[in-house]
Amino acid sequence: MRVSAKSDYALRALIEMAARADAKPVSAEELGKSQDIPHGFLQAILADLRKAGVVVSQRGQSGGWRLARDPGEVSVADVIRAVDGPLVSVYGLRPEAVSYNASAEVLQHVWIAARHSLRDVFEQVSIAQLASQELPEAVTSRTADEDAWQPH
Numbered sequence: 001m002r003v004s005a006k007s008d009y010a011l012r013a014l015i016e017m018a019a020r021a022d023a024k025p026v027s028a029e030e031l032g033k034s035q036d037i038p039h040g041f042l043q044a045i046l047a048d049l050r051k052a053g054v055v056v057s058q059r060g061q062s063g064g065w066r067l068a069r070d071p072g073e074v075s076v077a078d079v080i081r082a083v084d085g086p087l088v089s090v091y092g093l094r095p096e097a098v099s100y101n102a103s104a105e106v107l108q109h110v111w112i113a114a115r116h117s118l119r120d121v122f123e124q125v126s127i128a129q130l131a132s133q134e135l136p137e138a139v140t141s142r143t144a145d146e147d148a149w150q151p152h
Contacts, residue, residue, distance in 0.1 A: 001088075001118065003080075009037045010045045010083045011076065011130065014054070018071035018131035025057075025064030045083055052082035071131060077122035087122065088115035 012035040017026060032042045046065055049055045056068040067074070080087060088111055090098045095111035124136050142148055 004084050006083045007080045010079050014127045015130045017067050018127045025066045027064040048083045054082055071128035072126050074127045075123050076125045087118045
């Protein structure tokens with residue numbers, strides 16, 4: 001699994017929005033500066049998030065970007081899907097749409113299982129939890145295993 005810069009930047013921008021006590025709109029410039037995200041790239045990401053109904057933009061003197069939904073209702077999976085598409089794809093297809101010959105069809109089960117595992121984590125973690133730095137036990141228990149930190 002490879003987390004794209006687009007997904008990482010999107011999550012960082014949303015954490016920044018959710019962590020703001022005043023919940024007022026924040027400019028893309030301010031988001032970019034606070035999270036070291038290139039402005040042009042961030043604008044495209046925010047447009048994708050707007051299309052997905054995750055953020056809204058507000059014009060005017062006190063304009064900017066803000067969450068369109070409660071941050072507790074927006075999962076990491078929602079964000080990744082909004083900016084990068086399906087959590088797992090094989091040749092651009094969803095795993096259930098891929099077909100193999102008889103000797104390799106077992107691969108489809110591996111791709112489906114991998115997607116299920118990603119969902120177990122990504123759908124349980126909300127933007128609110130990321131902003132408060134309070135992850136669910138199902139996630140923290142996975143990182144407690146020392147092997148999880150090994151780069152193999």
